[in-house]
Amino acid sequence: MKPVLIIHGGAGDGSKNKARIARIKRKIARILKRSYRILSDQNALEAVTYAVRMMEDDREFNAGRGSYLQADGHARLSASVMDGSRERFAAVINLENIKNPILTAQLLLNEKFRVLAGQGAFRFARKKGFRAVEMRTSRSIKRWKKAKDKGCDTVGACALDRFGNLASATSTGGRGMEFPGRVSDSGMPIANYATAGCAVCATGFGEQIIDEGLAVKIAVRYQDGHSLKQAFKKTFREVRLKKRSMGAIGVDRKGKIAAGFTNPSMIYGWKKNHSRTFLAGI
Secondary structure, three states: OOOEEEEEEEEEOOOOOHHHHHHHHHHHHHHHHHHHHHHHHOOHHHHHHHHHHHHHOOOOOOOOOOOOOOOOOOOOEEEEEEEOOOOEEEEEEEEOOEOOHHHHHHHHOOOOOOEEEHHHHHHHHHHOOOOEOOOOOHHHHHHHHOOOOOOOOOEEEEEEOOOOOEEEEEEEOOOOOOOOOOOOHHHOOOOEEEOOOEEEEEEEOHHHHHHHOHHHHHHHHHHOOOOHHHHHHHHHHHHHHOOOOEEEEEEEOOOOEEEEEOOOEEEEEEEEOOOOOEEEOO
């Protein structure tokens, strides 16, 4: 089985800042290259977790430290992982003061209770050895003070490993300026879903993704006999008719990839069998 990895940096607002677009493309390419080595040496779950962690560590993306702040000025982050081989999902929701939410979500995969929120998620992370850190930066505080509400840049990754296993992962800082405690779609299977047949992760306006049931809908259509490309095409045709804003990427058990978005932009890339990296979007 030839390993396949596809990642995205979020569905954006169509910024025409050419320098920033070029910078994000370079970063996506670098993250793909490094994460693909993990995929080749280990497995799909480790690869998607690693890719998302790298994006959490880069303040260019709305995940991890420096993410958008909620209306009360707090950074509350959400992340999830799903192991398609076990059809097992885990997530943290509104986690504060932990650098890499995706790593906490990954640890929850093997726990009895696999979705934790707020202080419960924080206590679990601390129990597992993660230290508490300040997640706000001077840039994120300045953006919050100006009350800018432009965040929908959830990051995500989907992978197929050499064993034929699929996995997906996603992480976000949220929309920014939302009501404190608002729950992101990134902590739900409708935005991040993997089975033995395909893996799909979504980005965009969370409430609309929730209404659409996006990732699960695509996966069910694949299971019902559509190709992954057909499932994406049919689903995003419906999304456009409803004038909803979102995007998604996916890979199936045959190594076929698919992507779609109705936002003005979504930068994504993929890599197969050590071939060159392919980038698309905008």
